[in-house]
Amino acid sequence: MAATNAGGPVAARAEEIWKVYGSGEAQVVALRGVSAEFGRGRFTAIMGPSGSGKSTLMHCLAGLDTVDKGTVHIGGTEISTLGDKALTRLRRDRIGFIFQQFNLLPTLSAAENITLPLDIAGRKADPQWWDTVIGTVGLKDRLRHRPSQLSGGQQQRVACARALMGRPDVIFADEPTGNLDSRSGGEVLSFLRQSVREHGQTIVMVTHDPVAASYADRVVFLADGSIVDELANPTAETVLDTMKRLDTPSDSVML
Template sequence: MTVAATNAGGPVAARADEIWKVYGTGEAQVVALRGVSAEFGRGRFTAIMGPSGSGKSTLMHCLAGLDTVDKGTVHIGGTEISKLGDKALTRLRRDRIGFIFQQFNLLPTLSAAENIRLPLDIAGRKPDQAWWDTVIDTVGLRDRLSHRPNQLSGGQQQRVACARALVGRPDVIFADEPTGNLDSRSGAEVLGFLRDSVREHEQTIVMVTHDPVAASYADRVVFLADGAIVDELADPTAETVLDTMKRLDTYTEPVTL
């Protein structure tokens, strides 16, 4: 059975249509995604979950234009990114997509403010001052802007990374295990910030996580198993997410391509 994860009405920020991704050939072949269709609504917080090897990170990388698909199409807004050349895809990622990674990916020689502004500087754009102030106050780092990453806690570094992703007002932010390197308190602060950025500022976030508590901050959870979407939850709690994950641990499906 293939399940299509659909947005419950409203505009769509990102969409996958019947995408396949295969690595290797012959006996070493791995089918990472098989006919996945999913929509991610604008102004919504969606978590992607699944057992190890289910394809959740591959799906996010394909949606974000970090990896190519073998079959099917991917759209960001009204743009089909699966047909873009390298230069156009680089511009799209720079101007319309934000990224938050588990490892923070901050430049150690730059201050927090400089790290936050970096994508805009690369694009030759200046931050909108009112939006800059909103982002800085939302992440609560105004008194840390002159500090370098090694002078910040892990939670503060990840909030810098969140601000960097937000400051350009991208169409969608992709977050890959954003709390994976944080303690529970710092993780809750970052997740609360992401949730508030969706509710208060209509940001769109797609987050890959293995943590049911992290997923409970989202509006919706999409579940993958063996390269296919097999379930989804609206208004998740940590308990309902955990129950679903337990069912997926034994999920298998034959592969055809």
């Protein structure tokens, strides 16, 4: 099935994308003709068991990986044909990232980490937006600290602020709470949801945690490289139920 956005403008779109790793007997099909749209100003979660292709889908959408077939659009730009230079620029200017491992530069202070993508692009942060973001993530008194002096939750909030600061078209979050305790994770997730609700940020998040997915506006389920289901306005329970259903033999799944 194709996961379509229920009307409204589209921030990112995948059309019939295929991704195959290896060849011959070792061939693994990670994505088999996935089509999906991610609405602007929406918080979408991609879920699925390990090996379902959810990370691959996100990497292809974010221009970190190339697709073997099909097209990917970010806003109005088709990115599946872009070279390294253009992709680098695209990532720099129009995409934000949040990783499971935080991935902060240990040599830079929190503030420097937050402005890093802007610095690379040679742009200045909008002071008003800076105050808003820093205020929202609650890092005001931690800005001069090095990552090693921050807790995991704080580090991830720095990473969130970094992703938000350039006001990218889309933020891709890869298991952002995977390394956090539930309280810190909850903080990060509400903060992400807040940025969607209040500032119209688009976020696509890969997760396998039903609680994390419940913060999203919409959940897309992947299994064996295909989209198998989706859920609007999810709660932890409905997500869990869907997952359980997907885990049982496929013939019993109502699609």
